[in-house]
Amino acid sequence: MFLFWAETDKYAKQRRVKLAMGPWVIVALATLTLLGGCGGSRSQRATGPAFATGPACVRLLAERGIAVQPWQGGTRACPIDTPVRAPRGSVAAFAPPLETSCSMLLAWSGFEAQLDRTARAILGSPVVAVRHYGSFGCRNMTDGSSRPSLHAQARAIDVAGFVLANGRTVTVLAGWYGRPDERRFLRAVAVAACQKFSVVLTPNSDRYHRDHIHVDIGPWRKCGV
Numbered sequence: 001m002f003l004f005w006a007e008t009d010k011y012a013k014q015r016r017v018k019l020a021m022g023p024w025v026i027v028a029l030a031t032l033t034l035l036g037g038c039g040g041s042r043s044q045r046a047t048g049p050a051f052a053t054g055p056a057c058v059r060l061l062a063e064r065g066i067a068v069q070p071w072q073g074g075t076r077a078c079p080i081d082t083p084v085r086a087p088r089g090s091v092a093a094f095a096p097p098l099e100t101s102c103s104m105l106l107a108w109s110g111f112e113a114q115l116d117r118t119a120r121a122i123l124g125s126p127v128v129a130v131r132h133y134g135s136f137g138c139r140n141m142t143d144g145s146s147r148p149s150l151h152a153q154a155r156a157i158d159v160a161g162f163v164l165a166n167g168r169t170v171t172v173l174a175g176w177y178g179r180p181d182e183r184r185f186l187r188a189v190a191v192a193a194c195q196k197f198s199v200v201l202t203p204n205s206d207r208y209h210r211d212h213i214h215v216d217i218g219p220w221r222k223c224g225v
């Protein structure tokens, strides 16, 4: 299925802010690339989301209360733009600490409040930790194609589950087809993620995603809920 990128107000605002903030390069992906998510079919885009990189990105994270540690991430074959290591986002901790690109962490931090509201509304408790399978992986997509995954640039996160303040843990593996409230929560999270990220892949997408929700900030657009 082919969908064109629908620029949200959020991204439009971010772009305006960044243009006003100075000389940082906003990645303007004006031509179609061969980058995609870690699985699923490609979707087409007109313009992808733009995020700050470098010191500007780290400053924006600091303004959101997110402290990052130095991380020598990436490889020669798979370099990362502004690699960072973060024990926690603006709302919840990462389990384990997240090693990713600054842009991806910035995008995630913009999603956390909504994630937290969804958990409180459906499960009655805030999120205190996000379990994940990582962001960086120098590899091609899992659909067997030769296209590099967004994980090769650490512009994706594979979310495995959530730990709530009341001690409950909800995993994608057990919850996606599990208890009714967990099913509802995980689907609501995925639907909300589709408004914030480029590609969202879930257990509904393919067998590679039976135990996690993939979100990325790449050039393609797909909501695999």
Ligand SMILES: [Zn+2]
Pocket (backbone or CB within 6 Å): 037, 038, 039, 151, 156, 157, 158, 214, 215
């Ligand atoms: Zn993934």
